[in-house]
Amino acid sequence: MKLLTIETRQYLSYYHSRYQQVEDHGVELYVLNGEGTEDFWPAERYRLVGSKHIDEMIEQARAWHAEERFDGVITFSESAVIAVAAVAEALGLPSIGVEAAVNCRNKYLMRQAHARHGVPHPGFRLADSLQAAREAAAEFGYPVILKPTMGAGSNFVFRIDDDAELELRYAQAAEGIREMFWAVSEADGLDLGPQGLLVESFLDGREFLVEAVAWDDEVYLGSVVDRITSEGETFDDDVHHAPTSLGAEDLAELHQVVKAAAHAQGLRRSVMHAEVRFHQGKPYILEIAARVGGGGLDAIARLTAGHDPIRAVADIGAGILPQVRHYTPTGTHITAMCLISEAGTVRHVEVPADVSEDERVFLLKITARPGDVIKRPPHGNTILGFLGTTGDSLESAYAAMTGLAQKITVTFED
Numbered sequence: 001m002k003l004l005t006i007e008t009r010q011y012l013s014y015y016h017s018r019y020q021q022v023e024d025h026g027v028e029l030y031v032l033n034g035e036g037t038e039d040f041w042p043a044e045r046y047r048l049v050g051s052k053h054i055d056e057m058i059e060q061a062r063a064w065h066a067e068e069r070f071d072g073v074i075t076f077s078e079s080a081v082i083a084v085a086a087v088a089e090a091l092g093l094p095s096i097g098v099e100a101a102v103n104c105r106n107k108y109l110m111r112q113a114h115a116r117h118g119v120p121h122p123g124f125r126l127a128d129s130l131q132a133a134r135e136a137a138a139e140f141g142y143p144v145i146l147k148p149t150m151g152a153g154s155n156f157v158f159r160i161d162d163d164a165e166l167e168l169r170y171a172q173a174a175e176g177i178r179e180m181f182w183a184v185s186e187a188d189g190l191d192l193g194p195q196g197l198l199v200e201s202f203l204d205g206r207e208f209l210v211e212a213v214a215w216d217d218e219v220y221l222g223s224v225v226d227r228i229t230s231e232g233e234t235f236d237d238d239v240h241h242a243p244t245s246l247g248a249e250d251l252a253e254l255h256q257v258v259k260a261a262a263h264a265q266g267l268r269r270s271v272m273h274a275e276v277r278f279h280q281g282k283p284y285i286l287e288i289a290a291r292v293g294g295g296g297l298d299a300i301a302r303l304t305a306g307h308d309p310i311r312a313v314a315d316i317g318a319g320i321l322p323q324v325r326h327y328t329p330t331g332t333h334i335t336a337m338c339l340i341s342e343a344g345t346v347r348h349v350e351v352p353a354d355v356s357e358d359e360r361v362f363l364l365k366i367t368a369r370p371g372d373v374i375k376r377p378p379h380g381n382t383i384l385g386f387l388g389t390t391g392d393s394l395e396s397a398y399a400a401m402t403g404l405a406q407k408i409t410v411t412f413e414d
Helices: 016-024 054-068 078-091 098-105 107-116 130-140 163-176 248-264 297-305 309-317 394-405
Strands: 002-009 028-035 046-048 072-074 124-127 144-148 158-160 197-201 206-215 218-227 239-242 269-279 282-289 333-339 344-350 361-366 385-391 409-412
Touching: 002 016, 002 054, 002 078, 016 028, 016 309, 028 054, 054 078, 072 078, 072 309, 078 098, 098 107, 098 282, 107 124, 107 197, 107 248, 107 282, 124 130, 130 144, 130 163, 130 197, 144 163, 158 163, 163 197, 206 248, 206 297, 206 309, 218 248, 218 297, 218 309, 239 297, 239 394, 248 269, 248 282, 269 309, 297 309, 297 333, 297 361, 297 385, 333 361, 333 394, 385 394
Parallel strands: 002 028, 002 072, 028 046
Antiparallel strands: 124 197, 144 158, 144 197, 206 218, 206 269, 218 239, 239 333, 269 282, 333 385, 344 409, 361 385
16 A cells, blocks of 8 residues: 655654554555655655645645555644645545535634534634624633634633633734644645634533544544543643543443534544533533544554554545444553643753653653754643553553653753
């Protein structure tokens, strides 16, 4: 199998480990970057367009496809979902379709799709001014959520508790999204829908993360993970536990909401990362992205539910029904966290051997490199990496994870 993967704007070497996983499944992987560096991937399987305009990316992809005959086009990057749909369509390869891709990327259009199809969702208003945001907050009542229409990674997502905080956060978010990587990395030359900030009503229940597969009329929940982070005014310190604590009845309701939302967004053959909150005892959809979840969610899915999201990406990219089953936990307990530090320019990250060699560690990925700038809310949401540990219960896995995390140190430039 030959697959083409695309990044509109190269995101350091963040996705290299996933590219390697794809190749470990016997796939020949070719990489096309719109903007990036020359030495990103082996030269015989790498091309750099030098532009993220969709017409130029399609032109390069079409010429390369004539030589290599790709079986499909995939991505792991949130900001390339729409571009990949457009490229795949142009090459006559399996695609979720540009309209569905835009519905999955633009949070305002996503919410409109949910509303049209009766999918439980928070109230929402597009706020193109502070006054519009105030009016939405008055309608919903505090607290409310402020978020970008084209966001990712919880950048510039805030819980707002009063008018004064709304004024402060709206100004910070409106300024921040002008240079936010995920917003400015979308392909040029495509209609991405309304740009700006959303105000949403607050859902006060527990949150769950789902790795899923849509295939024709069915949706399969491959993995369900509890988000056990203490809630604050930002959403940047994710801590997860699996297997989920949800019972059979709640899981059945979650499945129906994810299925309804996926079909509302136009997803029929796609991998999906879904986020759901149980508000007043009932599941509400937060979002569904047409990609697999970030961080270590792929490893968590394999370990705790026997589901391989990376293999599913490769198969669906080529138009093949992946090996899927409805959610079945393996019984292994894990906790995993984003490694958070203060802000600054990284000089060095030190991971002691007694952390990296601990048999309980199933996930250890340091994404920050010397020279990288770590931004913290309200200016951004950059992390050092990810750490996950196993245990025979939530408590034992969590104790191991927090103890090992304290041994990882970072030093910053003066």
